[in-house]
Amino acid sequence: MLKNIRIALWVAVAVALVGVGALLWHADRQEQAAAFKPEFSLPDEAGTIYTAADFRGKHVLVFFGFTNCPDICPTTMAEVAQVMDDLGPEAAEVQPVFISVDPVRDRESGLGEYLEAFHPSILGLAGDEAATQAAVGSFKVFGERHEDASAPGGYTMSHSSSLYLLGPRGDWLRQFEYGTPADDITADLKERL
Amino acid sequence: MLKSTAAALVLATILPASAFAECVEVTQGNITVSAAWSRATIGTERPAVFYVTIRNDGGSDERLVGIETPVADMPMLHESVMENGAARMSHVDQIVIAPIDAVSLEPGGYHGMLMDLQTELVEGTTFPVTLLFEKSGPVTIDTAVLPLRAREAACEEAL
Numbered sequence: 001m002l003k004n005i006r007i008a009l010w011v012a013v014a015v016a017l018v019g020v021g022a023l024l025w026h027a028d029r030q031e032q033a034a035a036f037k038p039e040f041s042l043p044d045e046a047g048t049i050y051t052a053a054d055f056r057g058k059h060v061l062v063f064f065g066f067t068n069c070p071d072i073c074p075t076t077m078a079e080v081a082q083v084m085d086d087l088g089p090e091a092a093e094v095q096p097v098f099i100s101v102d103p104v105r106d107r108e109s110g111l112g113e114y115l116e117a118f119h120p121s122i123l124g125l126a127g128d129e130a131a132t133q134a135a136v137g138s139f140k141v142f143g144e145r146h147e148d149a150s151a152p153g154g155y156t157m158s159h160s161s162s163l164y165l166l167g168p169r170g171d172w173l174r175q176f177e178y179g180t181p182a183d184d185i186t187a188d189l190k191e192r193l
Numbered sequence: 194m195l196k197s198t199a200a201a202l203v204l205a206t207i208l209p210a211s212a213f214a215e216c217v218e219v220t221q222g223n224i225t226v227s228a229a230w231s232r233a234t235i236g237t238e239r240p241a242v243f244y245v246t247i248r249n250d251g252g253s254d255e256r257l258v259g260i261e262t263p264v265a266d267m268p269m270l271h272e273s274v275m276e277n278g279a280a281r282m283s284h285v286d287q288i289v290i291a292p293i294d295a296v297s298l299e300p301g302g303y304h305g306m307l308m309d310l311q312t313e314l315v316e317g318t319t320f321p322v323t324l325l326f327e328k329s330g331p332v333t334i335d336t337a338v339l340p341l342r343a344r345e346a347a348c349e350e351a352l
């Protein structure tokens with residue numbers, strides 16, 4: 001009998017230790033996530049420089065892409081446009097940003113007009129090579145040029161295809177992988193707004 | 194009164210029919226091609242896209258080996274591939290359609306890449322695309338130009 005109680009107590013101790021460990025690990029993870037504030041400093045078509053700090057107070061939905069991409073990029077921008085429509089008045093608290101990973105070509109072909117056709121709220125940014133790579137690096141994402149004879153202009157880009165969500169203090173909140181339905185993104189945002 | 198009721202009845206019949214119109218379908222031999230659509234473009238500088246569904250009712254593999262269209266001088270079969278969360282498009286020589294199976298060129302996968310666009314694609318119009326099959330030969334289908342924001346075909350597939 002006494003032995004059974006002793007075993008039960010040891011089990012309780014083990015459960016408590018695992019619980020505390022999990023709590024500590026969780027707190028640590030949250031702290032790490034809270035500490036991650038991706039930065040960018042890039043111009044729109046008119047030359048106005050925007051940084052992550054300009055959108056404090058808003059949730060920011062960031063996508064890295066290029067407009068010579070007729071498949072993944074328009075599909076994702078169409079989802080973003082749907083999200084902005086479905087948010088209704090709360091859309092004012094969300095800023096979608098398209099960062100070009102092919103900035104020279106995108107500036108030439110008119111990035112603003114292209115994004116406007118999806119939704120007037122989407123801000124297109126296209127900087128120089130260094131500023132673009134700095135943004136890509138800060139988000140810990142990917143955007144790289146590949147020479148390819150079967151692509152327009154002889155090259156194409158590989159780029160991270162998720163949408164990245166920054167919170168009102170510029171902290172990284174989460175990513176939505178390519179193909180996440182607009183309804184899921186809208187529901188997630190509505191819970192936060 | 195009777196007139197407006199009649200008009201309402203007609204509308205009630207037409208509206209659902211047009212909202213869920215059946216896709217244009219072209220059959221040649223064992224191959225049926227349907228739900229061909231594209232997105233409107235702004236000008237001709239950027240490549241356009243071509244999506245379609247292909248059904249193979251035959252007893253052996255069929256292969257789509259290329260596409261042709263008067264709206265683009267350099268049409269090509271492409272595939273979007275994801276590697277470690279990064280997307281990239283690459284050229285594919287052929288798309289295999291297994292017997293009694295269907296393959297869709299659709300967002301995030303296979304697509305026709307219409308480069309060297311010769312004309313702006315205007316929403317609400319159509320343009321022909323000819324699919325070149327290894328066994329069944331060329332099959333031409335009218336492709337619907339949907340809004341830039343479209344995410345899928347605007348018709349019901351008769352699969």
Ligand SMILES: [Cu+2]
Binds near residue numbers: 272283304305306
């Ligand atoms: Cu492509």
